Amino acid sequence: MKISTAFQGKMPVLSYELFPPKTETAVKGLYDHVQQLMTFQPSFITCTYGAGGSTRNKTLEVISEVRRRFSVTVASHLTLVGSTIDDLRQYLTEAKEAGIDGIVALRGDPPKNSPEFRMTPGGFQYANQLVDLLAREFPEFSVLVAGYPETHREAPNAEVDLDNLKRKVDAGAHVIVTQLFFENQDFLRFRDRCWARGIRVPIVPGILPPQSADQLTRLGQLCGAKLPHDLIERMNAQSDLEGQANVGVEFATEQVRELLAADVPGLHFYVLNQSRATTQVLAQLGFQPKLG
Numbered sequence: 001m002k003i004s005t006a007f008q009g010k011m012p013v014l015s016y017e018l019f020p021p022k023t024e025t026a027v028k029g030l031y032d033h034v035q036q037l038m039t040f041q042p043s044f045i046t047c048t049y050g051a052g053g054s055t056r057n058k059t060l061e062v063i064s065e066v067r068r069r070f071s072v073t074v075a076s077h078l079t080l081v082g083s084t085i086d087d088l089r090q091y092l093t094e095a096k097e098a099g100i101d102g103i104v105a106l107r108g109d110p111p112k113n114s115p116e117f118r119m120t121p122g123g124f125q126y127a128n129q130l131v132d133l134l135a136r137e138f139p140e141f142s143v144l145v146a147g148y149p150e151t152h153r154e155a156p157n158a159e160v161d162l163d164n165l166k167r168k169v170d171a172g173a174h175v176i177v178t179q180l181f182f183e184n185q186d187f188l189r190f191r192d193r194c195w196a197r198g199i200r201v202p203i204v205p206g207i208l209p210p211q212s213a214d215q216l217t218r219l220g221q222l223c224g225a226k227l228p229h230d231l232i233e234r235m236n237a238q239s240d241l242e243g244q245a246n247v248g249v250e251f252a253t254e255q256v257r258e259l260l261a262a263d264v265p266g267l268h269f270y271v272l273n274q275s276r277a278t279t280q281v282l283a284q285l286g287f288q289p290k291l292g
């Protein structure tokens with residue numbers, strides 16, 4: 001089923017996000033984890049696109065293989081970093097030929113040694129331009145874009161950021177997937193503001209079941225998510241990493257339970273190429289695994 005139509009049903013749409021592993025051994029391990037994740041029958045799986053287009057081929061390779069092995073709908077992330085408009089067209093043509101259904105259309109982050117995003121000569125400056133290209137030249141793709149419940153770190157304020165999000169939706173995006181967050185109030189406020197602006201596409205929360213206090217701290221630095229300090233304290237009170245991971249699963253289960261009660265249209269799990277935490281959360285929420 002196409003991603004753009006999956007959200008027309010009554011059930012929350014389940015999706016997972018992978019990243020291209022660095023080594024061949026890790027690639028093999030990834031498919032074992034996807035096999036486990038598949039027992040909960042996701043509607044689609046996505047794969048990220050590395051900084052500077054560094055994982056260009058790997059992204060397409062991994063997501064095509066996931067599609068082939070598990071007969072699941074897939075989407076490739078695509079960023080503007082390091083690509084001219086013709087490079088983007090070329091990637092989209094290859095993705096189309098590979099049977100990829102969706103594109104997560106992103107600007108991308110600046111490379112590590114550069115403080116700000118710089119447009120590639122002959123490329124685009126903002127994600128809405130890529131959405132526009134998709135709508136005009138590749139209308140067969142389902143188009144997903146990023147939303148920020150805690151506001152994108154470069155935006156001067158939440159209102160301007162929402163104007164820019166609306167621009168992506170008006171250009172033709174079918175679904176918004178959010179940056180991970182740990183406080184549901186941030187997501188619910190963001191959703192209300194989107195609705196107030198007339199954004200009508202599904203707004204899907206990005207969920208990361210945290211696995212350790214160290215990981216949480218790193219994530220806070222990486223994506224700017226506000227950290228729940230009581231959760232870090234609860235993790236630090238555990239005697240080992242297993243205990244911390246269990247606390248993380250408990251936290252994510254409660255977070256998702258509350259979001260489902262608030263009628264979210266889907267759940268997008270940042271699985272970090274692992275299956276245990278996400279499958280535990282889904283099982284605790286009563287999602288039924290497919291047997292056999």
Ligand SMILES: Cc1cc2nc3c(=O)[nH]c(=O)nc-3n(C[C@H](O)[C@H](O)[C@H](O)COP(=O)(O)OP(=O)(O)OC[C@H]3O[C@@H](n4cnc5c(N)ncnc54)[C@H](O)[C@@H]3O)c2cc1C
Binds near residue numbers: 047104145153165178
């Ligand atoms: C679900 C999700 C998946 C992601 N996957 C990847 C990935 O695979 N690879 C990767 O490198 N990164 C990924 N990221 C990170 C993302 O690339 C960064 O957050 C990046 O800094 C912004 O990307 P964007 O698509 O939101 O940009 P944009 O929508 O272009 O916004 C970037 C900034 O510019 C402002 N802005 C936007 N349009 C305009 C305009 N027309 N005029 C003026 N200002 C404007 C916005 O308010 C914002 O501050 C992902 C993020 C999310 C939430």
